[in-house]
Amino acid sequence: MTPEDKAIFDKLAELLGPFNEKGVELKPETEIAVDLAIDSVSVMDFVMEVEDHFDIDIPLNVLSDTHTMNDLVGVVKARVNKA
Amino acid sequence: MRVDTTTEIGTGAGMDMSAARPQLTPTLNAELVQRLGGFTTLCEGLDYAAQGQTGMNFYGPRGLLEVSLSYRALRKRAIETAHRLVNAGVKPGDRVAIVAETGPEFMAVFFGCQYAGIVPCPLPYSMYIGGHEAYVSRVAGMLESAHATAVITTAHLEQLVREAGQRARVKKVWNHDQLVQFDCTGAVLRPFGPEDVSYIQYSSGSTSNPKGVLISQKAACANTMSILRHGLKIKPTDRAFSWLPLYHDMGLVGFCLSPMMGQVSIDYLSTPAFARRPALWLKLMSDNQCTVSYGPSFGYDLAARRINGDAPSLKLDQWRIAGIGGDMVRADVLKLFGETLSVAGFRTTAFLPSYGMAEATLGVSFADTSEEIRVDVIDRTAMKQAGEAVPSKATCPDQVRQFVVCGKPLPGHRMRVVDEYGNELGERRIGRIEIAGPSLMSGYYQNPEATAAIMRQDSFMDTGDMGYWADGEIVITGRAKDMILHNGRNIWPQDIEWAVERLDQVRDGDVAAFAMEGANGEDRVMVLVQCRLRDTAAIEELRKQVSAQIVRSIGIGADVVMVPPKSLPFTSSGKLSRAGAKALHVSGDIAEIAGGFAGEAGPVAIAAE
Numbered sequence: 001m002t003p004e005d006k007a008i009f010d011k012l013a014e015l016l017g018p019f020n021e022k023g024v025e026l027k028p029e030t031e032i033a034v035d036l037a038i039d040s041v042s043v044m045d046f047v048m049e050v051e052d053h054f055d056i057d058i059p060l061n062v063l064s065d066t067h068t069m070n071d072l073v074g075v076v077k078a079r080v081n082k083a
Numbered sequence: 084m085r086v087d088t089t090t091e092i093g094t095g096a097g098m099d100m101s102a103a104r105p106q107l108t109p110t111l112n113a114e115l116v117q118r119l120g121g122f123t124t125l126c127e128g129l130d131y132a133a134q135g136q137t138g139m140n141f142y143g144p145r146g147l148l149e150v151s152l153s154y155r156a157l158r159k160r161a162i163e164t165a166h167r168l169v170n171a172g173v174k175p176g177d178r179v180a181i182v183a184e185t186g187p188e189f190m191a192v193f194f195g196c197q198y199a200g201i202v203p204c205p206l207p208y209s210m211y212i213g214g215h216e217a218y219v220s221r222v223a224g225m226l227e228s229a230h231a232t233a234v235i236t237t238a239h240l241e242q243l244v245r246e247a248g249q250r251a252r253v254k255k256v257w258n259h260d261q262l263v264q265f266d267c268t269g270a271v272l273r274p275f276g277p278e279d280v281s282y283i284q285y286s287s288g289s290t291s292n293p294k295g296v297l298i299s300q301k302a303a304c305a306n307t308m309s310i311l312r313h314g315l316k317i318k319p320t321d322r323a324f325s326w327l328p329l330y331h332d333m334g335l336v337g338f339c340l341s342p343m344m345g346q347v348s349i350d351y352l353s354t355p356a357f358a359r360r361p362a363l364w365l366k367l368m369s370d371n372q373c374t375v376s377y378g379p380s381f382g383y384d385l386a387a388r389r390i391n392g393d394a395p396s397l398k399l400d401q402w403r404i405a406g407i408g409g410d411m412v413r414a415d416v417l418k419l420f421g422e423t424l425s426v427a428g429f430r431t432t433a434f435l436p437s438y439g440m441a442e443a444t445l446g447v448s449f450a451d452t453s454e455e456i457r458v459d460v461i462d463r464t465a466m467k468q469a470g471e472a473v474p475s476k477a478t479c480p481d482q483v484r485q486f487v488v489c490g491k492p493l494p495g496h497r498m499r500v501v502d503e504y505g506n507e508l509g510e511r512r513i514g515r516i517e518i519a520g521p522s523l524m525s526g527y528y529q530n531p532e533a534t535a536a537i538m539r540q541d542s543f544m545d546t547g548d549m550g551y552w553a554d555g556e557i558v559i560t561g562r563a564k565d566m567i568l569h570n571g572r573n574i575w576p577q578d579i580e581w582a583v584e585r586l587d588q589v590r591d592g593d594v595a596a597f598a599m600e601g602a603n604g605e606d607r608v609m610v611l612v613q614c615r616l617r618d619t620a621a622i623e624e625l626r627k628q629v630s631a632q633i634v635r636s637i638g639i640g641a642d643v644v645m646v647p648p649k650s651l652p653f654t655s656s657g658k659l660s661r662a663g664a665k666a667l668h669v670s671g672d673i674a675e676i677a678g679g680f681a682g683e684a685g686p687v688a689i690a691a692e
Contacts, residue, residue: 033212033638034631040211040638041358041385041570047212048359057144060208060355061239064215 001028008073008080015049028070054080105151107371108138108348110322117319120308120344123277124300125197128307128344133158137348140371141186144356146363152187154343157194160187162272164195167262168233169270171255175200177232178283180225180253182206182244183330184237185353188259190339192235197281200273204229204283204295205330208240211638219247221290226251228293229283229528235262275300283528284441286331289575295528296332296441305521306336306444307344309493314437314449315341315375315404323349324373326357326364326382333408336445337377347375361385362393369397369427377406380413381570387420400428404452406435410568411559412487414458431455438489438559440546442537444522447546448498448557450490457488459553472511472551472558486558496520499543500551513551513560517543565661567598568606569639576661579610582636583629588616595651595664596641608633608641611664613648614676622677646673 001009013026019038024030033043047058050072056079066072112135122128132138138153152160173179181192183205196203206222226234226247233255236244241258248256275281281303283295311317323342327334334354342349350371352363364386368376378386383405390397407417421431434456439446450457460483462475475483492498499507500514508514519542526534537545547566550559567574576596583594593613598606612629616622622645629643650673652663667673 031213031631033634037630037634037640039570039634039640041381043212043638044355044358051359059239061243063212064218064243065213067213 004077005073008076009069011053012050012069012072012076015053016046019046026069028068028073030069031067032069032072034067050076056080105140105148107140107148107350108151108153109136110348110372111319112137112346115346117317117346119311119317120304122304122308122344124275124279125194125281125303125340125344126274128304129154129158129161129194129197132343132346135346137346139187139190139342140348140350142350142352142356142363142367144353144359146352146360146367150187152190154346157187157190157343160191161194162198163267164191164262165197165199165201165272165274166267166270167265168192168195168199168201169272170265171233171257171262173199173201173232173255175273176202178202178204178229180204180206180222180229180231180234182208182234182236182240183328183335184208184240185329185351186237188237189329192259192262193282193339198272198274199270200275200279202280202283204231204285205335206234206244206285207328207330208237213635214638215243217290217636217638219243219250221293222247223250224290224293225285225295226253228530229285229295233257235259277301277304280525282335284330284332284335286441286573289577291577291581294530294533297525297528298444299525302444302522302524303336303340304344305495306446306493307341309495309522310337310341310446310449311345313493314446315406315435316452317345317347317375321347321375321403322371322373323347324352324364324368324371324376325349326352326354327377328354331409332439332441332445333377337406337408357382358385361389362391365390365397365399365424365427366393368402369399372398372401374401374403375406376402376404377408379409379570380407380416381410383407383420384413384416387416387423390423394424395426397424397427399424400430402429402433404435405429405433406437407487408437408439410570411561412436412456414456414485414487417456436487436489438548438557440548442524442544442546443496443518443520444524446493447496447518447522448490448492450488450556457556459486459488459558460484461486466513466560470513472513472553472560484560486560488553488556488558490556492518492557493520493522496522497543498557500557505539508551510552510554513549516546516548516550516557516559518546519543565597567596567608569598569608574608574637574639579608579633579637579641580659582632583610583612586625586628586632588625589613589629592651592653592659595659595661597661597665599665599669608639609644609665609668610641611644611646611651611668611673613651614645615648616645619677626677644668645676647676 019042115135132154141150143149179201193203231253234248235257238258245256281298281300325338329335437449462473463484465471465473477483497519499517502514549561565576579596580594584591595611599609626643633641652660654660
């Protein structure tokens with residue numbers, strides 16, 4: 001993990017905090033919706049927090065192929081660098 | 084000729100964002116007299132609305148107005164799109180599926196189909212993290228069921244829709260940019276006439292067995308007229324707002340067809356944008372002084388919770404109709420919303436409970452538009468044991484059930500409450516609700532068995548819902564069918580069961596999914612899984628896999644209960660009895676096999692019926 005990836009990962013983990021009711025340990029390979037058992041409405045809440053924090057937009061089609069924390073780090077990184 | 088004063092942006096293929104900012108369509112038409120329906124086709128309605136200045140306005144995810152589309156401009160684009168569809172080889176009567184993402188492109192295709200005599204089938208676009216496969220299989224099922232000739236998608240969902248098209252062997256898949264490459268003139272158009280069909284809607288039925296609701300021009304015209312005139316009592320000063328999905332009856336009929344048929348201006352926020360920033364709903368309604376909007380209870384809940392400290396800066400005293408539909412009306416949620424927004428002038432008399440379904444185009448009954456919500460408090464025991472709704476003054480929540488009164492049936496429509504033999508029941512007797520009238524669907528598209536299952540010989544249709552009469556108004560107590568309502572979504576238990584049964588350690592018939600009513604009236608999804616494992620760690624591992632599978636394929640969390648093999652009840656015809664499984668679980672006859680979970684299941688069982 002590059003320092004940039006690590007910084008994004010840590011921020012995502014922080015933003016996920018309120019949604020991680022079971023206190024699941026977050027690792028790069030953690031499947032966000034599945035391992036944390038977040039429903040689709042809460043996922044949208046979380047995505048909004050991510051978008052607002054990084055000032056990016058994450059389209060639905062990108063979201064549909066995003067499973068793990070690592071995937072999301074990649075999405076955020078690509079969108080931030082694009083902007 | 085009147086001059087259209089609105090600025091149109093994005094009316095062609097290449098959208099020029101550097102052009103002047105779009106301007107909202109006005110609430111009032113300068114000269115055109117308001118006609119609340121009474122047209123014989125959707126085209127006739129749009130031809131009339133196009134003579135004024137009102138129209139549709141589309142907001143972006145951060146609350147900026149992106150596109151303004153007057154009904155005049157919509158008509159022009161729709162006719163151009165009609166030519167393009169015919170020039171692209173689509174024939175009158177063919178079905179064209181279209182991803183119903185809120186925007187001017189969807190509107191152009193939906194109404195373009197009307198002018199070309201082509202049947203549009205709006206498709207969902209809802210999805211969640213990791214929902215790729217679930218979306219593709221859902222859309223493929225709809226395309227197959229509709230025998231669609233073509234499917235039209237937005238650019239950003241193109242890859243997924245192409246995959247679905249391939250699976251359903253639909254060859255013509257276009258994004259909107261590709262569609263506009265076809266010639267927009269020169270085709271011979273055969274618009275739908277008053278005796279023709281209008282569209283097919285797919286919000287009904289499970290993924291494995293999608294059922295398309297076929298709506299005729301007559302039904303669409305009759306229902307929108309009743310909604311405008313009697314349900315909402317629309318006035319020229321009304322302005323609508325909607326964040327509801329256009330693939331759902333409440334979004335499509337209530338907040339696209341109805342406003343157009345009444346020449347009412349409407350402001351749109353897409354559903355995902357609302358889900359991310361629910362407070363935008365209230366802010367934009369305040370900015371534009373909108374008077375009519377609808378949502379399921381959970382939408383009001385989200386908005387009230389997320390408005391934070393901004394409520395005092397809003398002005399919502401003009402909000403005349405705050406309709407509730409799509410899920411069971413939750414009085415506690417509306418109370419919170421009313422309290423939070425009273426500082427903005429919001430009046431709780433605006434809340435309007437109503438009842439309807441896609442099979443009746445949309446609306447069936449509406450409460451009085453100017454009254455407070457009426458809650459009927461009845462005795463829990465009498466309801467359960469005698470099927471009677473006996474008013475109760477008890478204050479203990481264990482002894483009563485509370486239901487919201489949903490008003491009288493729309494004029495021209497009939498409604499009856501019947502017992503299991505079809506005998507009509509009187510005041511305060513709980514039974515199945517059947518309806519008749521001009522708004523009923525023509526049937527499920529190419530599915531005579533499913534149609535025959537709910538159509539009675541005397542022109543009444545079984546709604547599948549349960550309820551009773553209270554002083555001439557209908558009260559809905561629940562669904563007779565197994566459908567689960569979760570955050571405004573209809574979820575079929577079959578879809579959950581099918582997903583779980585695809586796991587290696589689970590066999591067909593091992594799973595029963597149903598809803599249990601939580602303390603506040605919201606549905607909790609319970610999934611019973613027959614489990615042959617003995618080892619605690621293995622059982623927990625399977626439970627985790629089942630939960631994960633449900634999140635991945637349906638996008639919801641569920642309470643997973645592991646139960647002994649051969650414990651789930653089946654009917655004599657070999658069908659799983661979900662109601663039976665639920666009853667046995669509640670009574671404790673089918674219990675969790677691992678000790679650790681029983682503590683959590685206990686309170687749920689008490690809270691549910």
